[in-house]
Amino acid sequence: MATFDDHDHVENNPAFKGLKVNKGVASAPSVNPDAAKRFLKKRKPQLSVDDFVKGVLSGNVTILSQAVTMVESAKPEHQKIAQQIIEKCLPHSGKSIRLGITGVPGAGKSTFIESLGMHIIEQGGKLAVLAIDPSSERSKGSILGDKTRMEKLSGEQDAYIRPSPSAGSLGGVARKTRETIILCEAAGFDTIFIETVGVGQSETAVHSMVDFFLLLMLAGAGDELQGIKRGIMEMADAIAINKADGSNLQKATLAQTEYKSALHLFPPTKSEWTPEVKTCSALYHEGIAEIWEMLNKYVSLTKQNNYWNNNRRSQAKYWMYESINEQLKDHFYQRDDIKQSLAENEELVLNDEKSSFVAAKDLLETYFKNIK
Ligand SMILES: Nc1nc2c(ncn2[C@@H]2O[C@H](COP(=O)(O)OP(=O)(O)OP(=O)(O)O)[C@@H](O)[C@H]2O)c(=O)[nH]1
Numbered sequence: 001m002a003t004f005d006d007h008d009h010v011e012n013n014p015a016f017k018g019l020k021v022n023k024g025v026a027s028a029p030s031v032n033p034d035a036a037k038r039f040l041k042k043r044k045p046q047l048s049v050d051d052f053v054k055g056v057l058s059g060n061v062t063i064l065s066q067a068v069t070m071v072e073s074a075k076p077e078h079q080k081i082a083q084q085i086i087e088k089c090l091p092h093s094g095k096s097i098r099l100g101i102t103g104v105p106g107a108g109k110s111t112f113i114e115s116l117g118m119h120i121i122e123q124g125g126k127l128a129v130l131a132i133d134p135s136s137e138r139s140k141g142s143i144l145g146d147k148t149r150m151e152k153l154s155g156e157q158d159a160y161i162r163p164s165p166s167a168g169s170l171g172g173v174a175r176k177t178r179e180t181i182i183l184c185e186a187a188g189f190d191t192i193f194i195e196t197v198g199v200g201q202s203e204t205a206v207h208s209m210v211d212f213f214l215l216l217m218l219a220g221a222g223d224e225l226q227g228i229k230r231g232i233m234e235m236a237d238a239i240a241i242n243k244a245d246g247s248n249l250q251k252a253t254l255a256q257t258e259y260k261s262a263l264h265l266f267p268p269t270k271s272e273w274t275p276e277v278k279t280c281s282a283l284y285h286e287g288i289a290e291i292w293e294m295l296n297k298y299v300s301l302t303k304q305n306n307y308w309n310n311n312r313r314s315q316a317k318y319w320m321y322e323s324i325n326e327q328l329k330d331h332f333y334q335r336d337d338i339k340q341s342l343a344e345n346e347e348l349v350l351n352d353e354k355s356s357f358v359a360a361k362d363l364l365e366t367y368f369k370n371i372k
């Protein structure tokens with residue numbers, strides 16, 4: 001019969017009835033192996049392109065979000081996946097109304113999107129809200145503000161809200177948004193809003209990817225105050241004067257008359273649509289249904305006269321050239337040999353030791369020689 005002395009630990013003897021202690025180890029692992037296992041398990045397996053496409057087409061918003069993240073990623077391997085997803089989603093896209101919304105900060109864009117968005121969902125629509133804000137001017141507070149201002153909408157199953165891709169060149173941000181539109185359409189969203197702050201170049205980018213361009217204005221603030229350039233008014237298919245409520249109502253109606261006569265001065269549009277000026281209160285949901293009705297009127301007119309298709313086709317052509325331009329530039333500027341030579345040439349130009357034209361020519365020559 002074994003005695004207690006045969007064991008390292010007395011408690012390991014089967015005859016021992018007290019507390020058991022495990023045999024010690026020379027040095028404990030620095031990471032709890034159980035925790036490490038749990039951590040590794042948590043990491044999501046990478047979806048295949050087909051998984052992405054299947055998920056998007058079935059309207060799975062989690063997978064849609066992951067696909068959009070691929071579109072937005074700067075990593076070449078993500079971009080490769082993104083392009084394959086887009087290509088497979090393309091035949092299932094295009095069937096939405098794409099609405100561009102712009103207006104200066106505080107014009108009420110977020111409140112308006114919430115109000116019109118809820119109206120659309122109540123009618124059985126599915127809405128995706130995207131944004132273009134390449135300036136990254138928007139403070140964190142404003143993004144938080146959006147969450148509270150679009151509180152109802154963000155809780156809706158039939159709404160998908162995606163903030164602007166993080167800061168980059170406008171061309172890059174716009175391309176990503178355009179690709180995201182395709183994914184959202186393939187996921188079954190039949191109305192797409194694209195919001196931008198009316199202060200910069202981004203309106204032109206938004207205008208070139210939407211069917212209808214809506215300018216939100218405030219009454220009582222002069223054009224200069226609102227920072228709206230004539231060119232932007234000229235792009236608008238409609239102007240909505242927001243905050244037409246309370247003591248502001250009269251001013252809004254007056255502004256409506258003024259903008260109507262201002263729009264008359266612009267040449268007729270190719271779409272045969274006469275831009276309209278509406279008043280609304282996004283906060284009190286007034287005039288919102290009328291704006292949706294107007295949009296639908298525009299859709300049936302332009303589908304009938306074929307402007308709808310022609311416009312989409314010329315936009316597609318425009319984006320082909322934009323993508324080429326953007327990718328050529330990226331290819332040039334991201335090369336290490338160019339980066340080096342660019343810095344040197346910049347120095348020479350700044351010191352008046354080389355003309356800008358010669359520097360550009362030298363750099364391009366280096367580029368063309370090295371890519372052969
Ligand atoms: N009285 C009134 N106030 C409104 C209306 N629409 C928006 N507001 C208020 O105006 C303020 C700005 O509205 P937002 O919807 O955040 O404006 P925004 O254009 O999204 O602003 P940014 O996101 O900063 O560009 C908020 O305090 C809103 O409650 C409206 O129709 N009537």
Ligand SMILES: [Mg+2]
Nearest residue numbers: 109110111146
């Ligand atoms: Mg906002």
